[in-house]
Amino acid sequence: MSTDTLPSHVPADKAMRLPYFAREVVKDCPQETLIPEMHRTLGPITYVTNIFPGDKPGWLLTGYDDTMAMLRDADNYTKNGMGQWSQSIGENWLVVPTEVDPPTHSHYRKALNPSFSPQKMAAMKDDLKRRAVDLIDKFKDRKSCDFINEFSERYPIYIVLDLLGLPQDRMAEFLVWEKEMLHSNDWEVRSNAVKKAVNYLKGEIALRREKPLDDYISRLFDLEAGEGRKWNDEEVLGHCFNLFLGGLDTVTTMLGNIFAHLVRHPEQQQELREHPERIVLAVEEFLRVYGPVTAFRIAAQEIEVHGQKIMPGDYVSVATPIVNQDPKIHENPSDIRFDRKAPHVALGGGIHKCLGMHLARFELQTAIDEFLKAIPQFRLKEGTELGYFVGNITFIPKLELEWD
Numbered sequence: 001m002s003t004d005t006l007p008s009h010v011p012a013d014k015a016m017r018l019p020y021f022a023r024e025v026v027k028d029c030p031q032e033t034l035i036p037e038m039h040r041t042l043g044p045i046t047y048v049t050n051i052f053p054g055d056k057p058g059w060l061l062t063g064y065d066d067t068m069a070m071l072r073d074a075d076n077y078t079k080n081g082m083g084q085w086s087q088s089i090g091e092n093w094l095v096v097p098t099e100v101d102p103p104t105h106s107h108y109r110k111a112l113n114p115s116f117s118p119q120k121m122a123a124m125k126d127d128l129k130r131r132a133v134d135l136i137d138k139f140k141d142r143k144s145c146d147f148i149n150e151f152s153e154r155y156p157i158y159i160v161l162d163l164l165g166l167p168q169d170r171m172a173e174f175l176v177w178e179k180e181m182l183h184s185n186d187w188e189v190r191s192n193a194v195k196k197a198v199n200y201l202k203g204e205i206a207l208r209r210e211k212p213l214d215d216y217i218s219r220l221f222d223l224e225a226g227e228g229r230k231w232n233d234e235e236v237l238g239h240c241f242n243l244f245l246g247g248l249d250t251v252t253t254m255l256g257n258i259f260a261h262l263v264r265h266p267e268q269q270q271e272l273r274e275h276p277e278r279i280v281l282a283v284e285e286f287l288r289v290y291g292p293v294t295a296f297r298i299a300a301q302e303i304e305v306h307g308q309k310i311m312p313g314d315y316v317s318v319a320t321p322i323v324n325q326d327p328k329i330h331e332n333p334s335d336i337r338f339d340r341k342a343p344h345v346a347l348g349g350g351i352h353k354c355l356g357m358h359l360a361r362f363e364l365q366t367a368i369d370e371f372l373k374a375i376p377q378f379r380l381k382e383g384t385e386l387g388y389f390v391g392n393i394t395f396i397p398k399l400e401l402e403w404d
């Protein structure tokens with residue numbers, strides 16, 4: 001969208017295109033450049049003409065408190081159908097629970113939360129460790145690796161497939177579907193990938209509907225959906241799809257961002273190697289600064305924020321990487337300090353707070369711990385340089401490491 005065709009409630013001086021949402025690779029770390037710059041130059045609310053994939057517009061809130069208030073306000077903001085995932089392939093199911101509003105959302109979360117409790121996720125720790133070690137063993141002795149391709153993309157796919165009880169033999173296809181679904185700015189490429197992933201999941205669900213197994217997907221058929229009924233096939237599909245959307249790319253991009261930081265800060269890499277007990281808090285600080293997700297809400301009513309009118313149907317961002325550097329909340333926000341214990345919204349907030357948050361934390365902690373145990377001080381491979389993709393998901397497209 002260009003600034004010439006603004007809706008009538010958007011003042012021209014509040015509308016702009018922002019480089020942070022350009023969906024391109026930049027040379028300088030955006031957490032240290034573009035984000036602090038936005039906090040210096042923008043007001044609390046800006047109409048960003050390229051904030052949503054496909055160059056669509058929406059409101060950017062830069063403040064932590066404003067974002068938390070929106071996340072807690074399920075009356076004025078909706079998520080219903082917001083990702084347009086099933087609509088993009090001519091279908092009409094919702095991604096469960098992420099695209100669902102209360103009260104149905106509350107039924108879904110009540111049914112799902114026990115499966116993602118800290119205790120249940122802690123029971124997966126040995127599996128996480130085994131998956132991490134298996135991957136690291138493949139390149140350990142080579143003294144180099146393509147971190148994204150050989151580790152951070154594969155590790156969460158293993159884990160989500162393990163969690164769902166699906167076979168690992170389609171890993172290569174999942175990698176392609178996931179990248180096309182989440183990183184392409186071309187809606188046709190996106191929807192083709194959605195179709196393939198959905199068809200695969202539909203097949204697995206139909207097999208289990210006919211003959212249930214002792215696995216996660218089969219157990220979904222027994223969950224309560226409210227009104228005394230059980231989940232139907234569309235709800236099961238919508239939820240499995242949500243775990244792919246939520247559980248793969250986020251962990252991949254977080255790991256890329258964390259390991260790029262450890263390359264640029266060898267002293268902090270050494271600190272965590274010498275003090276693995278600091279990894280738990282370090283992960284919180286990495287999430288705060290490098291959490292990659294910009295999510296959205298849709299205004300359900302006319303709302304006013306800082307005197308600016310937001311109209312029903314407008315998109316409003318939950319720009320976690322930006323909000324987590326709010327200078328009103330944090331001192332020198334872009335500095336990583338392992339002992340900071342600062343609040344953040346990297347895993348969301350309010351009723352839609354990340355269902356997989358405990359798993360996510362364990363995955364990141366285990367990956368860092370096992371990597372630092374197995375690999376000595378690592379650095380960026382000679383002749384390569386870092387690039388940072390900026391957009392709704394902020395990530396490192398290529399990270400080649402080497403060590404002695």
Ligand code: HEM
Nearest residue numbers: 097098246247250251254295346347348352354355356360
């Ligand atoms: C570091 C990794 C992760 C990050 C940064 C992350 C981030 C987020 C964020 C910001 C939200 C809220 C979105 C919103 O409010 O619109 C969310 C929701 C969600 N996440 Fe995660 N996530 C991660 C890992 C995972 C994992 C491993 C899973 C599951 C395997 C998962 C499953 C979900 C689900 C199902 C939701 C929707 C919850 C609801 O709507 O009630 N996430 N995540």
